Amino acid sequence: MIITGSALRHKPFMPMKSLLFFVVFLMISAAQAAEITGAWALKTSEGDNGTLxxxxxxxxxxxxxxxxKKFEYTEGGTYTVSNKTLTYVCEFNSADSTQVGLKSTWQGAVSGNLLTLSGDRGVFHFERIDNAGHPxxxxxxxxxxxxxxxxxxxxIHQKGTRKTLKILSATRFQWVAIDPGVKGFYGxxxxxxxxxxxxxxEKIEFFSRDNSRVGAALDFGWKLENGRWDHSGKSSKGDPIHEVWEKVGTPAR
Incomplete structure (x- = not known):
């Protein structure tokens, strides 16, 4: 079936009021998501080291x-924000693989440089380290x-669900080797x-595979062009590497 331009004019895809509401909803959701993006330090009475x-x-x-120099645990995944509610879907959890694939909701509140997330797993307080203001x-x-x-x-042509990711804010990084399809966590x-x-x-603060790497600084050649991150130097083991990374969601070339 072919829909002509005149048909579209007479039969709009969405009523104007609904469309306006949808646009405003997207703007609010984007603003709420932007408010929490960046790196945060976990605040506990015990003084634990933790980052989000x-x-x-x-x-x-x-x-x-x-x-x-002790690694304790990590978890992560995708999320959306709506009406100050953060909906999180776990893709990896080093301490409890049964969490992988589960969805949970958290109420988020930002006050100045402080973020509070509360949900069925407890209440967590964070202090801002940086925002996401870096390419x-x-x-x-x-x-x-x-x-x-x-x-x-x-x-590299990705097969299956195993993947290695690097998650960066403006000043902090973390890499993970995971396979959500089998609830695998590898480092x-x-x-x-x-x-x-x-x-x-990179200055390493935690390393699940080898805590002797903690405190090391690794220097790499760096070039960022057209969304492609060209990365060259030596790995934490001293092996030469030359890699290209692209942001998740970037179309393949």
Whole structure:
């Protein structure tokens, strides 16, 4: 069936009042989401080290003992915000894999630099570390890699549901190796980063696979062009790497 332009004029897809309401709803939801994006530090009476990174439509929460170089737990997934309610769908949980795939709702309240999230798992308080005001802020997935860090980049064609992500705010990063399809969690690490003048530097604050890496600073060549993050240098093991990452949701080239 072909719908002509005149038919569309006589039979609008959505009544004007409904369309206006939909546009306003989107604006409110986007504003609420923007209010909570960035990195947050967990505030507890015990003084636990913990961070929450929220960007675009993904979030990740981690707890660790920085002084003792001990990783405790991490979880994360996708989320939406509406009417100050955050709806979260878990994609990985290092402590409890039964949480993967479950949806939970949280009431969010922002007051100055403080964020409170309350839900059926408790009430959590955070203090803002940064906002998402950096070109690197977002969730990234690897799309290209050079063999042994040398030669031409080879396009990676993702199969199945296993994936490696890097979740960044304006100053903090965390990578995770996961497989939501089988509720698998294979490792994570995170800390602070800087990206400027062709150099990307990570300082590791937690590492689930090897706590001896905590405190190390890793320097990489950095180039960001057309949404593609060109990343080269040496891994935490000292192996040469050359990779390309793209933000989740970026169309394949």
């Amino acid at each position: 990174i929220i960007n675009e439509a993904y979030l990740v929460m981690s707890k660790y003992d920085l002084a003792g 690197m802020a977002g969730t990234w997935h690897i799309t290209g890699r050079a063999q042994d860090g040398k030669g031409d980049l080879i396009r 994570t690490g995170g800390g602070t980063y800087t990206a400027k003048d062709g150099k990307y530097v």
